[in-house]
Amino acid sequence: QSALTQPPSASGSPGQSVTISCTGTSSDVGRYNYVAWYQQHPGKVPKLMIYEVSKRPSGVPDRFSGSKSGNTASLTVSGLQAEDEADYYCSSYTGNNNLVFGGGTKLTVL
Amino acid sequence: QVQLVQSGAEVKKPGAAVKVSCKASGYDFSSYYMHWVRQAPGQGLEWMGIINPSSGGTSYAEKMQGRLTMARDTSTSTVYMELSSLRSEDTAVYYCARDSPGWYWYYQHWGQGTLVTVSS
Numbered sequence: 001q002s003a004l005t006q007p008p009s010a011s012g013s014p015g016q017s018v019t020i021s022c023t024g025t026s027s028d029v030g031r032y033n034y035v036a037w038y039q040q041h042p043g044k045v046p047k048l049m050i051y052e053v054s055k056r057p058s059g060v061p062d063r064f065s066g067s068k069s070g071n072t073a074s075l076t077v078s079g080l081q082a083e084d085e086a087d088y089y090c091s092s093y094t095g096n097n098n099l100v101f102g103g104g105t106k107l108t109v110l
Numbered sequence: 111q112v113q114l115v116q117s118g119a120e121v122k123k124p125g126a127a128v129k130v131s132c133k134a135s136g137y138d139f140s141s142y143y144m145h146w147v148r149q150a151p152g153q154g155l156e157w158m159g160i161i162n163p164s165s166g167g168t169s170y171a172e173k174m175q176g177r178l179t180m181a182r183d184t185s186t187s188t189v190y191m192e193l194s195s196l197r198s199e200d201t202a203v204y205y206c207a208r209d210s211p212g213w214y215w216y217y218q219h220w221g222q223g224t225l226v227t228v229s230s
Contacts, residue, residue: 036216051216097169
């Protein structure tokens with residue numbers, strides 16, 4: 001199972017919006033609504049930001065939103081803040097009790 | 111509150127095996143699937159496999175087949191991950207992560223991570 005495709009980097013200025021894409025296939029992202037997004041600061045444990053494509057866990061700011069179109073899922077961070085600078089990973093269920101992660105995107109707040 | 115506490119760092123020689131534990135507390139251990147995810151230094155997350163703590167049933171990532179074994183001990187609410195025939199590329203932080211209510215393949219709860227270093 002190949003990793004989902006994410007851009008290696010993304011950036012934006014404080015207050016701006018940035019969208020990170022996560023491209024899979026019709027066998028994973030395109031087929032299942034089990035897409036999640038994680039934020040990871042250096043040396044820290046990943047933190048769940050979005051689950052089931054667009055749902056936000058309690059405590060996650062509503063500046064974070066998720067969506068999906070076809071085989072591509074997206075994470076949008078609105079009103080960028082300095083603390084949003086981190087690595088972001090998407091994941092998708094692939095069927096047959098398997099899961100795959102994206103390669104990760106390093107988000108820089110300029 | 112949900113807690114996942116992993117065993118400490120390990121240093122192993124190539125060809126050896128490592129066993130990492132993950133002790134769960136704060137919830138009904140048998141009701142939530144547990145996953146293992148690893149992260150090599152400077153690299154991304156890699157899903158390794160899943161275990162059903164109730165039945166002991168497992169599913170492993172294809173590239174891990176044959177080297178990976180997951181097990182659980184319901185009496186101590188602990189899951190184990192054993193990786194054999196270690197090579198340098200297995201050097202990574204290994205995480206246990208609890209699946210969601212309803213088994214929707216996302217992780218709100220993670221262990222603190224266990225660094226496994228493979229070096230001669």
